[in-house]
Amino acid sequence: MTDAVLPALAETPAAPAAASLTAKTRRRRALVYVQAAPMAFVFAAFFLVPLLLTLIVSFWEYNEYEIIPSFTVQNYVDVFDGCLNVADPCTTVRTYLSTLKFCALTWAFTLLIGFTVAYFVAFHVRSATMQMALFLVCTIPFWTSNVIRMISWIPLLGRNGLVNDSLLGLGLIDRPIEGLLYSDFAVVLAFVHLNTVFMIVPIFNSMARIDRSLIEAAYDAGASGWQTLWHVVVPLTKPGIAIGSIFVITLVMGDFVTVGVMGGQQIASVGKVIQVQMSALQLPAAAANAVVLLGAVMLMIVAMTRLIDLRKEL
Structure with missing residues (x-):
């Protein structure tokens, strides 16, 4: 009985310590994300979003008078027209x-x-x-x-x-x-x-x-x-x-x-x-x-x- 209880008593103090360490790790990770959030927002707003809009517009149609928001690959075909020669x-x-x-x-x-x-x-x-x-x-x-x-x-x-x-x-x-x-x-x-x-x-x-x-x-x-x-x-x-x-x-x-x-x-x-x-x-x-x-x-x-x-x- 004593031999069975001793290992359990030895492991009991380690459990709160491990839980505390895990909580600290989570707080540090959360703090890292909070610190990186402003720069990530600026990066997304001024780089990713304009880049995505440019990609979307590149597949739109256009003529002499207007831009038509409908999907087409003609713009890319025009870019590479005759390039195989x-x-x-x-x-x-x-x-x-x-x-x-x-x-x-x-x-x-x-x-x-x-x-x-x-x-x-x-x-x-x-x-x-x-x-x-x-x-x-x-x-x-x-x-x-x-x-x-x-x-x-x-x-x-x-x-x-x-x-x-x-x-x-x-x-x-x-x-x-x-x-x-x-x-x-x-x-x-x-x-x-x-x-x-x-x-x-x-x-x-x-x-x-x-x-x-x-x-x-x-x-x-x-x-x-x-x-x-x-x-x-x-x-x-x-x-x-x-x-x-x-x-x-x-x-x-x-x-x-x-x-x-x-x-x-x-x-x-x-x-x-x-x-x-x-x-x-x-x-x-x-x-x-x-x-x-x-x-x-x-x-x-x-x-x-x-x-x-x-x-x-x-």
Whole structure:
């Protein structure tokens, strides 16, 4: 009898303790949900709901006079009309190729500039105050709007701009260079100017977390500067490179203001097509193009996250 009672008495105090622990766990979970609720509401109201409405409108019919809320897939058929002909790409394919060209060039230049600037600030500037001052210099252009920063290039790159006048005055050219403004060069230049900081900041954050003893160990092992950079710094900076790449690619893919201003309204891009359709009140067609663009951007982001596991690296 005594042997049977002792285990029961031993387990009795544990039951209230377990119940109390479970209650505390539930309260903590409830508190977490309460804390996350405002941000979840904002996310749903300003992202999920508009995205759902865009998806719904993309399946509506429209004509020259009205939008008809009836289901149709014709808008998506129009987007991909003629795209199966490889010899003669359709308008959508040519537009995406043009946008991807700008995206690739902008990504390459911003990565080169961003990595160089971040490396200098992280490894060659010792003072934290000086690092903050240099970051402030990088963010000063953001004190003005994107349009003003783009327009500031026109007096420099125009036919009678400062660059052409200087080259003519030095005798290096006989007539003004036409391709400086309202060209692919001008669009890429503006994109790099506007988006480089989005590459600098995440790369610098990754470099700031690198243990400096790893750099010293590489030098002690006989590695050269380039070997240390390629085999130590670059692998440890991959999360920052991936995050910066996501920022730059998403911004360039959906941009239409930069292409319109710096391209002289003559260069096609996906964002520009959507903007023109919205101006013509072809909202279902614009919504279908926006959904396709979102899918393309998401595929690019998924591809980058497959190459680098951001959750593991961060």
